[in-house]
């Protein structure tokens with residue numbers, strides 16, 4: 140089945156509901172005749188000394204080789220002496236930009252109905268340096284590191300993204316009135332890059348004010364670019380505007396042309412593999428589930444865009460959005476009672 | 491006029507629209523027979539070497555003596571060699587907790603209609619340490635400092651506040667999954683204090699998730715307590731839910747029983763002292779303005795609560811809320827066309 144026309148992509152189904160929503164993506168991709176061959180990798184059962192985490196070295200090699208992958212949720216096993224799975228992937232694959240398009244889903248009502256923005260988060264440094272220590276008893280400090288290299292890199296990507304996606308404005312989010320050196324350097328880099336894109340409007344907005352404006356009127360923003368922690372906060376806030384992390388795609392851009400799409404919601408072990416009452420009574424499915432695969436499907440769509448498989452991307456995105464808009468087959472988190480299988484079938488029906 | 495029955499309070503009218511909204515507070519207080527005598531202090535015209543800022547030493551002494559004050563917006567003059575006015579006040583007066591009650595204003599419609607929470611922000615350390623330096627060219631770092639002393643102090647205040655204000659739950663906002671030492675210490679202190687308040691439910695919520703939950707359903711929260719920067723972000727986000735900083739009161743609690751109420755919005759130099767067309771044509775007022783004094787009035791109400799002048803506090807708050815709810819005399823920022831003077835008069839009419 141491995142023909143030379145197929146693009147190989149790494150698939151991390153992840154844990155919890157991960158395998159169930161990954162199954163949905165595989166089904167939809169195959170129904171849509173997407174020329175992708177999955178190379179599946181699971182989280183290891185013990186710490187791999189080469190990665191210091193449960194992420195196996197082989198799986199990293201797979202992404203490095205394929206340059207493209209899709210990842211379900213991974214819960215970091217509790218215990219000492221290993222790194223968070225998500226952070227391991229970011230560090231080892233140098234996933235420097237986390238891109239999250241965030242738009243209101245037609246027919247799925249929230250308090251906001253015209254959200255259409257993209258958050259681009261620096262994903263490797265800042266408050267995530269891991270450098271912390273106790274100065275004296277009762278006094279601890281964490282280091283926030285900002286480098287010119289990483290700031291330029293993510294700023295470049297943000298403007299490149301804006302330009303190639305027909306976006307008109309890039310807003311750099313910061314707190315340089317307080318952190319003049321770190322956030323100041325970040326802004327300086329954004330300004331340098333902005334000069335090379337005169338057709339894109341560039342502006343700066345303080346994070347506290349940004350959050351206030353986002354909840355008052357998110358249409359004020361187009362592309363937002365920011366250091367790591369602000370990106371963590373603002374991307375989740377934005378997801379909340381349109382319904383939550385179960386609905387928002389995410390794509391990580393890494394050095395060397397790597398792109399790893401990712402559902403950023405949790406692995407929801409409480410519903411993973413659960414059979415709904417409906418299914419038990421009808422006994423139609425041996426294994427069916429309650430999870431919503433939308434975030435992973437739309438992340439897979441981001442991956443297809445990245446691969447320039449625009450037709451397939453649009454076709455799948457349309458089918459997902461139509462299924463949600465129609466409202467007949469929604470999963471429980473969206474107030475419906477469809478199983479993952481039923482929801483997936485409905486999407487395939489709309490392809 | 492200085493009788494021993496009067497409580498002396500320091501008043502910083504501030505700059506920009508500050509004097510105009512302070513005037514509104516003075517009028518309302520006097521109409522409501524509030525037993526307060528104001529001791530007015532203005533920002534200096536040059537840097538006071540004892541404070542290293544435009545805040546004068548005398549004004550700080552006034553707050554220290556009176557233990558209570560009210561502050562309008564202060565824009566930090568541009569230039570080197572001095573500290574931000576707001577930060578100077580926080581540091582010099584050891585204003586360790588910033589308390590912002592945030593509730594939907596009856597009759598003033600936003601996307602949210604049942605917000606009722608309080609954010610309590612650690613106000614002296616964390617990301618605001620001011621400690622930053624360049625490691626090598628292109629690499630800068632900022633230090634976030636968390637101490638046991640300041641964390642316990644703000645946690646104590648949060649639980650004390652919850653208990654004395656009939657609140658049921660305190661949520662500590664953090665990012666201890668990433669900053670295990672700093673935010674970890676903050677949480678540890680919150681947990682210690684929580685044990686002393688078994689009647690108050692205690693929970694912990696990661697900041698990104700907190701922001702998402704706040705925009706989806708703010709009624710999930712009651713009292714939120716957090717380190718400095720998270721407080722900065724979340725308190726502005728919450729203000730956005732109910733209409734913006736022009737509507738939200740703020741009270742700073744300092745060591746030694748000091749309380750400094752404060753309007754946290756900007757000084758809006760663009761509308762300060764402006765006369766609306768209406769006023770020009772009627773020529774009724776020599777000086778009238780467009781600013782909304784609500785945030786300063788409600789901050790003054792917080793100050794009265796702090797002084798246990800509950801009746802006066804309730805009376806003024808009711809009058810402000812009634813005036814806004816009625817909608818006849820709203821200032822421009824709320825979509826109305828009333829001047830500050832007219833709005834203030836309407837409030838006095840409702841006392």
Ligand SMILES: CC(C)[C@H](C(=O)O)[C@@H](O)C(=O)O
Pocket residue numbers: 223225371403667668698
């Ligand atoms: C789980 C956590 C470490 C992670 C982060 O903070 O980056 C998550 O919030 C995310 O946004 O992917």
Ligand SMILES: CC(C)[C@H](C(=O)O)[C@@H](O)C(=O)O
Pocket residue numbers: 316317347574576722754
């Ligand atoms: C003006 C700025 C320094 C200040 C802060 O960050 O604390 C402001 O945002 C606030 O919340 O009072």
